[in-house]
Amino acid sequence: MGSEEMTLPPFGQEMREKEFCMRKGSMFLNHGSFGTVPKRVKDIQKRYIDKMDDHPDDWFRRNNLGKWKEGRDAIAAFVNADSEDVVLVQNATTGVNTVLKSINFKENDAILATDNTYPAIQFTCEHAKAANSGSQYYKMDINYPIISEDDVVEQYRQFLSSHPHVRLAVIDHITSSTAVVMPIKKIIKLCREHDVMSMIDGAHAPGQVPIDLKDLDPDFYTGNLHKWAYTPRGCALLYVRREHHAWIRPLVTSWYYLKEFTMEFFMQGTRDDCAYVTVTDALKFYEDLGGMTAITGYNSSLLDLVTDRMVTEWGTGKLPIPRDMEAPCMKMIRLPHMDLYDVTTAEAYRLMDDLFYEHDIQVQIFCVLDNLYVRLSANVYNHTEEYSLFINLIRDVSLNKRPMCLKRKSEKSPGNSDMPFSEK
Numbered sequence: 001m002g003s004e005e006m007t008l009p010p011f012g013q014e015m016r017e018k019e020f021c022m023r024k025g026s027m028f029l030n031h032g033s034f035g036t037v038p039k040r041v042k043d044i045q046k047r048y049i050d051k052m053d054d055h056p057d058d059w060f061r062r063n064n065l066g067k068w069k070e071g072r073d074a075i076a077a078f079v080n081a082d083s084e085d086v087v088l089v090q091n092a093t094t095g096v097n098t099v100l101k102s103i104n105f106k107e108n109d110a111i112l113a114t115d116n117t118y119p120a121i122q123f124t125c126e127h128a129k130a131a132n133s134g135s136q137y138y139k140m141d142i143n144y145p146i147i148s149e150d151d152v153v154e155q156y157r158q159f160l161s162s163h164p165h166v167r168l169a170v171i172d173h174i175t176s177s178t179a180v181v182m183p184i185k186k187i188i189k190l191c192r193e194h195d196v197m198s199m200i201d202g203a204h205a206p207g208q209v210p211i212d213l214k215d216l217d218p219d220f221y222t223g224n225l226h227k228w229a230y231t232p233r234g235c236a237l238l239y240v241r242r243e244h245h246a247w248i249r250p251l252v253t254s255w256y257y258l259k260e261f262t263m264e265f266f267m268q269g270t271r272d273d274c275a276y277v278t279v280t281d282a283l284k285f286y287e288d289l290g291g292m293t294a295i296t297g298y299n300s301s302l303l304d305l306v307t308d309r310m311v312t313e314w315g316t317g318k319l320p321i322p323r324d325m326e327a328p329c330m331k332m333i334r335l336p337h338m339d340l341y342d343v344t345t346a347e348a349y350r351l352m353d354d355l356f357y358e359h360d361i362q363v364q365i366f367c368v369l370d371n372l373y374v375r376l377s378a379n380v381y382n383h384t385e386e387y388s389l390f391i392n393l394i395r396d397v398s399l400n401k402r403p404m405c406l407k408r409k410s411e412k413s414p415g416n417s418d419m420p421f422s423e424k
């Protein structure tokens with residue numbers, strides 16, 4: 001649908017106004033959590049939805065499969081995999097669940113994740129252990145500071161050497177709460193040497209870092225397209241190494257049960273999969289912006305500029321990781337002490353709410369390494385002034401020069417409230 005020539009505005013404010021949907025005035029500095037759908041892609045998605053409603057039978061019986069295959073092929077090409085090894089799923093959570101729920105873990109078999117693993121995925125691991133009697137679940141703590149990639153690889157090496165029953169390792173490509181790009185190629189190789197299957201959680205990776213699945217050669221890889229590759233939500237890929245096709249089952253059993261690996265994931269009941277058929281258009285938008293070089297080049301330069309300013313103005317620092325392990329479009333900066341906020345996850349969430357309700361600033365705050373850190377995202381619609389407002393506000397609040405809240409009451413949290421989305 002989207003074959004017309006695109007003329008696109010320059011990155012920054014104009015790009016945001018013309019091509020994105022966020023409401024005027026909001027400082028949206030958290031692309032990482034849920035992504036945002038560009039207007040053009042959303043318009044195309046709506047056209048597909050209209051087409052589906054023009055004649056539902058025509059869509060589901062005659063058009064849907066061809067479009068679904070186009071989407072799958074486009075994603076496969078984007079991550080350099082064969083189409084036969086790639087299926088579309090709704091999100092990374094579904095991708096990991098699909099794999100973990102397909103495995104029969106035997107007595108003593110263990111799953112390995114880390115303390116940096118995304119919480120919903122940690123729960124998925126816990127569930128797999130609960131559902132497979134006698135199996136184990138290990139959560140390895142990632143040591144900080146990280147001096148080099150090899151530090152992390154060595155940690156995995158030691159863990160796998162001393163835990164011979166690990167059967168599957170869930171490994172983040174880019175961690176959520178710390179925005180670290182993990183050396184997955186080396187870890188995948190290490191896993192294979194220890195006869196451990198690797199399940200890569202690339203929720204943040206497609207569009208943000210290069211992915212070459214033929215080169216990486218994991219057992220399983222899932223990654224969202226709806227975060228950094230501009231597709232509508234929910235759209236993700238699940239790659240499964242050929243040798244596992246026979247026993248990986250989709251979460252929803254439907255028409256193509258046991259027919260053929262990729263087809264089994266098609267038509268999982270009647271539902272709206274227009275996000276999948278919009279993939280080619282979203283990837284065209286991505287390429288028309290200049291592709292990875294232009295997009296991540298802009299985003300990382302913008303973030304470098306503003307994070308340098310933060311570190312100076314706040315007198316703090318970045319997460320202690322090497323430069324080559326920093327995600328290009330997400331950076332972690334320690335917040336200065338603020339009398340108003342304790343260092344807990346509940347307080348991080350209250351601070352996020354205060355910033356949102358009082359100042360219309362959306363950032364992601366995490367409680368890591370005994371500090372509050374902001375995870376800042378940048379995308380082609382962001383520009384320096386948005387970050388400046390945030391930098392100045394935090395500086396002034398930390399120096400007690402101005403209050404955080406004028407409009408609403410913000411009270412310290414009891415300390416252990418259950419707020420799962422704070423860790424998105």
Ligand SMILES: Cc1ncc(COP(=O)(O)O)c(C=O)c1O
Nearest residue numbers: 091092093118176201203224424
């Ligand atoms: C590392 C990681 N894994 C999994 C997810 C879940 O993604 P989704 O909610 O799209 O399933 C996220 C979400 O941010 C994430 O950061």
